[in-house]
Amino acid sequence: MKEIKWYFPDNLKEVSALFKKDGVIPHGGGTGILKASMSSVKGLIDLALLPLGFFRVNNGTIEIGAAQTYAEVIENMRKIDPEHILVKALSVSASTPLRNRITVGGSIALFPPWSDLMGPLIALEADISLYGSREGDFNITSYVNDRHLARGNLITGIKINRDRWTGYYYRETRTHFDYPAFTVTILLKKAGKVIEDTRIVIVGCTGRFRRLLELEEYIKGRDAGEVEPGGISEKIKIDFTGKKSLSPGYIRHLVKVRIERGLATVLGN
Amino acid sequence: MEGIFKINGKEIKVSFKSDAVLLSLLRENGCTEVKEGCREGECGSCVVLLDGRLVNSCQVFAASAAGKEITTVRGIGNIHSPHPIQSAFADSGAVQCGFCTPGMVLAAYCLLKKNPDPREDEIIEAIDGNLCRCTGYVKIIEAVKIAAKRMRENG
Numbered sequence: 001m002k003e004i005k006w007y008f009p010d011n012l013k014e015v016s017a018l019f020k021k022d023g024v025i026p027h028g029g030g031t032g033i034l035k036a037s038m039s040s041v042k043g044l045i046d047l048a049l050l051p052l053g054f055f056r057v058n059n060g061t062i063e064i065g066a067a068q069t070y071a072e073v074i075e076n077m078r079k080i081d082p083e084h085i086l087v088k089a090l091s092v093s094a095s096t097p098l099r100n101r102i103t104v105g106g107s108i109a110l111f112p113p114w115s116d117l118m119g120p121l122i123a124l125e126a127d128i129s130l131y132g133s134r135e136g137d138f139n140i141t142s143y144v145n146d147r148h149l150a151r152g153n154l155i156t157g158i159k160i161n162r163d164r165w166t167g168y169y170y171r172e173t174r175t176h177f178d179y180p181a182f183t184v185t186i187l188l189k190k191a192g193k194v195i196e197d198t199r200i201v202i203v204g205c206t207g208r209f210r211r212l213l214e215l216e217e218y219i220k221g222r223d224a225g226e227v228e229p230g231g232i233s234e235k236i237k238i239d240f241t242g243k244k245s246l247s248p249g250y251i252r253h254l255v256k257v258r259i260e261r262g263l264a265t266v267l268g269n
Numbered sequence: 270m271e272g273i274f275k276i277n278g279k280e281i282k283v284s285f286k287s288d289a290v291l292l293s294l295l296r297e298n299g300c301t302e303v304k305e306g307c308r309e310g311e312c313g314s315c316v317v318l319l320d321g322r323l324v325n326s327c328q329v330f331a332a333s334a335a336g337k338e339i340t341t342v343r344g345i346g347n348i349h350s351p352h353p354i355q356s357a358f359a360d361s362g363a364v365q366c367g368f369c370t371p372g373m374v375l376a377a378y379c380l381l382k383k384n385p386d387p388r389e390d391e392i393i394e395a396i397d398g399n400l401c402r403c404t405g406y407v408k409i410i411e412a413v414k415i416a417a418k419r420m421r422e423n424g
């Protein structure tokens with residue numbers, strides 16, 4: 001690597017000015033940067049002095065600062081909802097020392113195909129808070145699909161509704177520490193026996209992620225006892241590229257099995 | 270670049286490359302108890318405590334660790350005055366080649382600080398970022414249980 005200039009701003013205005021420099025990117029925990037190519041990086045903006053380590057709960061909304069690590073999110077979220085989908089997903093991500101370092105902001109900015117954060121955030125319909133040329137809150141799907149939003153803007157945090165969902169999270173790995181070939185996130189909310197709402201997200205497919213809206217629509221409004229998970233995933237059309245030891249067809253088969261098992265879990269059937 | 274690093278309670282002024290990782294800085298400055306394994310954050314042999322949190326020092330830029338408290342395994346005890354976890358590892362035969370031991374001891378130290386009476390699954394979770402290719406983990410888990418018991422009994 002070549003000489004890199006480090007910046008340690010203590011306010012967001014300073015960050016905005018630094019973003020205008022060529023090849024200067026933010027540094028949260030650094031784990032993603034070390035895994036990526038550094039050839040075009042000329043400077044790193046360390047975010048440690050900025051007030052982005054917050055975790056706030058107000059008026060039914062949970063706000064998580066971009067500098068919160070996975071370990072801190074798990075710790076804080078467990079206090080308000082131990083069964084929350086973020087607790088389930090992030091607890092099985094990477095390892096204890098890496099969870100102490102990987103930040104929410106870095107994970108969203110890089111969105112690697114093995115991300116354990118993105119599936120739950122897409123399912124929760126999280127908003128991403130940005131500071132910079134396009135300041136404001138943006139739905140995560142818009143953010144991920146519009147790469148212009150990432151340019152010249154710093155992720156300062158995320159906002160999610162404090163709804164009570166029954167959640168299921170699965171990551172397909174050969175060993176615990178492996179990067180997942182895909183992840184399945186399912187959220188389901190019932191009013192009595194009726195399924196009020198559901199969200200199903202696959203990460204790792206062609207196009208990085210897919211929300212299974214057709215399956216969600218089929219399930220919504222039905223009596224939970226009427227939904228038979230076995231065979232339900234035949235309704236899904238989803239594509240994968242092959243991995244080292246998994247063909248696209250085999251991955252598709254695994255995904256369908258996991259969706260059916262996940263639905264059985266959240267339905268309590 | 271230059272920076273002041275607080276390593277095991279002592280402040281030292283160090284020159285380092287802007288892209289250096291903490292692992293290299295520590296080893297180049299005498300902390301050879303911090304082992305270099307995969308350099309990818311997967312084996313855990315290089316873990317240290319950064320402001321009390323267990324991190325892979327190969328996955329931390331040195332520049333971002335300046336001014337923070339860094340604790341290596343030597344900072345919690347040594348051969349003349351071992352920490353109860355280090356004694357338990359020796360007593361229960363949890364050390365074979367010894368390469369993973371500094372990382373395992375620090376992972377156990379972090380766990381027992383937060384949870385003095387961990388269940389076996391909690392011990393397994395705490396050492397999920399530390400690979401051992403010799404012991405099969407049985408003796409390591411036993412050592413953590415013994416250390417926890419001794420630490421509870423001796424306050």
